[in-house]
Amino acid sequence: MKSLEALYHLRHVVTFSAFFLMSLGSFGQNSIDSLLRVLDNAINNRELYLNAREKDIANSKDQRSSLRSEREIYSCNSRIADRYESFVSDSAKKYLSENVLIAERLRDSSLINESRIRLAQIYSMNGQFMQARDIFDTIDYNSLPGHVKARYCWAKIKYLENLKISTDEVADNRSYHNEILSLRDSLLNIFDVNSDLYRKEVSARCRETGDYKTALTIYLDIYNKEKPDSHEAAMVAKGLADLYGLLGDRERQKHYLLISSIADIKMAVKENESLLALAEMLYSTGEVDRAYQYMHVALEDANYYNSRFKNSVIAQVYPIVELSYLERLNAQQRRIQMAMWIMALLAVVMVIVALMLWKQRRAVTRSRADLAVANRRLERASRKLAEANLIRERYVGYFMHQCSLNVDKLDKFRINVNRKIKANQIEDVYVMSSRPLEKELDELYENFDKAFLNLYPNFIDEFNRLLQPESRFSLPKDRLNTPVRIFALIRLGITDMTQIAGFLHYSVQTVYNYKSKVRKTSVLTPEEFEEKVKKIGTLAQQ
Numbered sequence: 001m002k003s004l005e006a007l008y009h010l011r012h013v014v015t016f017s018a019f020f021l022m023s024l025g026s027f028g029q030n031s032i033d034s035l036l037r038v039l040d041n042a043i044n045n046r047e048l049y050l051n052a053r054e055k056d057i058a059n060s061k062d063q064r065s066s067l068r069s070e071r072e073i074y075s076c077n078s079r080i081a082d083r084y085e086s087f088v089s090d091s092a093k094k095y096l097s098e099n100v101l102i103a104e105r106l107r108d109s110s111l112i113n114e115s116r117i118r119l120a121q122i123y124s125m126n127g128q129f130m131q132a133r134d135i136f137d138t139i140d141y142n143s144l145p146g147h148v149k150a151r152y153c154w155a156k157i158k159y160l161e162n163l164k165i166s167t168d169e170v171a172d173n174r175s176y177h178n179e180i181l182s183l184r185d186s187l188l189n190i191f192d193v194n195s196d197l198y199r200k201e202v203s204a205r206c207r208e209t210g211d212y213k214t215a216l217t218i219y220l221d222i223y224n225k226e227k228p229d230s231h232e233a234a235m236v237a238k239g240l241a242d243l244y245g246l247l248g249d250r251e252r253q254k255h256y257l258l259i260s261s262i263a264d265i266k267m268a269v270k271e272n273e274s275l276l277a278l279a280e281m282l283y284s285t286g287e288v289d290r291a292y293q294y295m296h297v298a299l300e301d302a303n304y305y306n307s308r309f310k311n312s313v314i315a316q317v318y319p320i321v322e323l324s325y326l327e328r329l330n331a332q333q334r335r336i337q338m339a340m341w342i343m344a345l346l347a348v349v350m351v352i353v354a355l356m357l358w359k360q361r362r363a364v365t366r367s368r369a370d371l372a373v374a375n376r377r378l379e380r381a382s383r384k385l386a387e388a389n390l391i392r393e394r395y396v397g398y399f400m401h402q403c404s405l406n407v408d409k410l411d412k413f414r415i416n417v418n419r420k421i422k423a424n425q426i427e428d429v430y431v432m433s434s435r436p437l438e439k440e441l442d443e444l445y446e447n448f449d450k451a452f453l454n455l456y457p458n459f460i461d462e463f464n465r466l467l468q469p470e471s472r473f474s475l476p477k478d479r480l481n482t483p484v485r486i487f488a489l490i491r492l493g494i495t496d497m498t499q500i501a502g503f504l505h506y507s508v509q510t511v512y513n514y515k516s517k518v519r520k521t522s523v524l525t526p527e528e529f530e531e532k533v534k535k536i537g538t539l540a541q542q
Helices: 004-022 029-044 046-065 071-086 089-106 109-125 129-137 147-168 170-190 196-208 210-222 230-247 251-267 273-286 289-304 308-315 318-343 347-422 426-434 436-453 461-464 482-491 497-504 508-520 525-533
Strands: none
Touching: 029 046, 029 251, 029 289, 046 071, 046 251, 071 089, 071 109, 089 109, 109 129, 109 147, 147 170, 147 436, 170 196, 196 210, 196 230, 210 230, 230 251, 230 273, 273 289, 273 525, 318 347, 347 436, 436 461, 436 482, 461 482, 482 497, 482 508, 497 508, 508 525
16 A cells, blocks of 8 residues: 555554543533534424525526536536435436436546446435445446545445445455455545545544544544534534444533534435434433434434435334333323322312313323324335335345356357357357247246245236226236236336336337236226236235
8 A cells, every 4th residue: 555654654643642632622411411402403493404405406406507518517417416415315316317328428437437426325325235236336446537436435335334234244244344444445545645535534444443542533633624514524523423432432422423413404414324323322321302302303304315224224213212202101191190189189279280181181192193193104114115125135036046047048058159169060059049039038037927926926816806807817827927917017116118118028019008908907097007006915905
């Protein structure tokens, strides 16, 4: 590594000043209470911060509408995507996808890779790991310019960090950890040794290797240079909180989590981690009411950002906090009822006590109603997530097996071709390569049908119930025909007719004809029929 000596020197310099810097500042209970009040006030004014961010984005969109040069539009799209990156994932993906198309028209490989890498990072933040991996696998890192290499490393690190969160496999986590260290080393070779970017990577690498005190000292110095209430300051503060947590300093950890959460709220950042971490910490110390409030806000932000990954993380903790919150409400109600019996002995005071209890019961009822609505939403989200995970697990395994079979067939075909070429049997090679692929397609559809019916065993029966009796399908066991296969693909969430036509090797018009013919035989309207098909076999029905 070209900067190994500089890294060694920097780590030793910061170690001498570590304990001095760590002892600076006041982190008493008064400071924590003050920051909690600031955070509560920021949460109450979330709508104002949200409107300000939307107005800023709208201004950028207005500027874009007057642009004509594709390079100018590309730059403007990048700025809009920057604003959406931690705000609304779908919008960020939209503008980055458009930039990929613009870069392709410009035939600028650097811009193409830059936009695709940014798109991969959004996929990683959203838990769409397969899409992110597909992008990383198609990019030649060594051919990238320096600034794009850095973006590639950051995006890949985010991808690996989220993978670590989403798996409990020790071997996988160790592999991800080692790859992250390798990417950190690559970043150290890219940045100037005197830059803050270099120092941030040194700190991150120290943390990865367990040298928390050195990492903390560097981060404290960087934090002091950041603009307060900026997104960068929020991220550095979150990093400081994590380091203090690793060092066992809970008070300073809470202090920096509060600072990071306040900055995120004021910047209308919806893809935030600090508020959820703060809520979990408050819950662990018995502050259930405040923990529930912050976790509820974190859940709303995750829904606004539209991140399945963040929702799945929150879903692991939210029910526990919610249950504790309900238990506190129930305990409060039991105390109220006991008070009623006691105060019933005093006729003069009974009316006053009854009025108080009536008001408190109204508050409890409203809270319960709110909790019931939130719980139903969470249950629906959990069911959808469980179904999506089930489909992903089944079909990832199926397609991995199918790919393996295809590779084996191609290898056998290659060996056979080589043998015939060596034997100068060119005519046989021509005959082999001209053979239709009906057998392979039939095998593909047979495997698809079995995998689909294994996932939705009652699909054909439920599908037939939506059709008029004389139009219902009678199919062999474990097989679908073309019309039913089209709607099976729609049930899996594939609604693009071009993709369906490609999979079935038909024209788009033929697929439309099949689809229209079946819809006309339904007992429902075409729109109701397709919506019912999409819900066949859902966990909500089971």
